[in-house]
Amino acid sequence: MSEVKALSLFSGGLDSILATRLVMAQGIQVTGIKFVSPFFHYEILDDIPGYQDEAREKYGIEVVVRDISEEYLEMLRKPTYGFGKNFNPCVDCKIFMVSRAKEMLKEFGASFLISGEVLGQRPMSQRRDTLNVISRDSESRSILLRPLSAKLMTPTLAEEQGLVDREKLLRFSGRGRSQQIALAAEFGIKDYPAPAGGCILADPNLSRRIKNFYDDNFVVRAADMTVTDILLLLVGRQFQLPGGGWLILGRDMKDNDKLTSWAEQGDALLRMPERPGPTALLRRAASCYGSEELRQADLEYAARLVVRYGRQVDGGRPPGDVSLRLGGENKSIQAETIEDTEFMDWML
Template sequence: MTIALALFSGGLDSILACRVVASQGIRVIAVQCVSPFFGYELLAQETSYREKMRQQYGIEVMLCDVSEPYLTMLRQPPHGYGKNFNPCIDCKILLMRTAREMMAAYGAELLISGEVLGQRPMSQRLDTLRIIERDSGCEGLLVRPLCAKGLSPTKAELEGLIDREQLLGFRGRGRQPQMELAARFGITDYPSPAGGCVLTDPLLAQRIASFYAEHDPVTVADIRLLLVGRHFRLPHGGWLAMGRREAENERLLGCVLPTDWEIVLVDRPGPTGVLRFAEQPEDFALAAGLVARYGKKGEEGPTARRVLFARGEETRELSALPLAEPTYESWRR
């Protein structure tokens, strides 16, 4: 039986690409790459996620963690960034190269992806698709079942591994053909297009870019922290994250490294803070002032608050007045 590896995003197009190829009697193994920028939470629920994909869409999915090469590539993507900090072309190159390198281990003879020509402004133009193929070492190897009829035949089509006649010629941004195809496969509940990648979120992208500008290396733990709550880059190099609500306080606690300081107010409710890279006493004092600022206000007006810093067994307490707004505006990230 012919085996195909599919580059799988979990979106409708990749689901359909798998199903179109599987309908030719080809066994499709879907590879879903994850990084802290997209899909990372799936790693913690891999078994149930795979089961859900199997039951809901009839697709065999496996997760592949590409965090390390991704974090490095993001610093200087050869093809640049999109509108935000999204390196879409190099992202696709990295994911395709990863899948190509896995083919031999699975005995796969072809590689497929769910791209549709002209659907996204930058990464799905014909010239860009060619660059992605070339730079990932997938020239002639990658079949795009949803738009294959608008592209030159691939090696797999020429060799008869897959029947080109049964592939499709979708083009452009419209979703109607995909929805009709989904209905034919009996697929009714599917994720909406876009979303899922934090690098296209203007605020998060800006924060991540600003963090990259000052830190090397950047780690998975750093990105996980950057995605929760409000953030401040303190004047002496410290980085402070604070929860905006209870759920974020909880999530932040899951991001604490042994070298970080956890911060809470001693005698009133307030945000949980996580302080990373702080070395100078000034940053501790300012972090205390910020946590005090976002804590619950009392009847007594702006009096000094007790702020507790904890790192493992180590604790220190500072007394701080809530910082006044203009002081910290430029530290926001």
């Protein structure tokens, strides 16, 4: 193996796997960089060693995981190149990731970057002019190698200096996947993810929720948004209550556990101890209301929704005691259920 090292932007998709392996096949030491944020692959943070083992076993690739959540939220507030079909700022996202990976070169003693992009594969982010913009704006033009389409592109420094043999790189282009599938078979890679999975910003339904946030139509302003806000936005049933409060109800035990563990100082947490049912989190309940009356009214609605979604008793939903924790204080609210017609318009 040579002393040459490279970093690969490892999305975990087939193209990034193949681009990495193609360069590794030249004896170059490549480390895959897996970026995670609440919008993509955040669950990896629960078991980083497990993810690394899987990448090693399935693809023979060593991967390092980096959480870029905070900076990514910042970028998402105003992407220079706008959004794709949904709320996906793909061009800015790639510029951002390439820039971050470039900053890591020194840490890993690596000479260049690898990306699995294929010329013409995606309408927005993989056109030739867009690939040029990504290289230019991340200031990586000379060090960003795209091995799968390299022969259709201007040589990078790594090729010119002979660190990489350009003759062994490829000229893939377009949307077809057959060449990639054939190459995967050559490398003995059988089990790889379906294309274009895993990014919530490209999902029509979830991205609509997130967009609502960023349009500043919401109780939480884009400028104040935190990673926890995004995580909360992606679980359970979501409501905007008449007083303006943002309520999240767990759909199952898993959601309930998440809400309990993500609740922060100033959030209200409600549940009905006497019956199985949802945990509810009223976000920023301590600070987001203009008056005590509005806060109390929304807490009441929240308690009624907890009863509404709680388990039925003898085919009905009798009133129940809902426990409320807010600002270190605990109390109990006697609440009746609420008719569906009354809250349908509150659902996000």
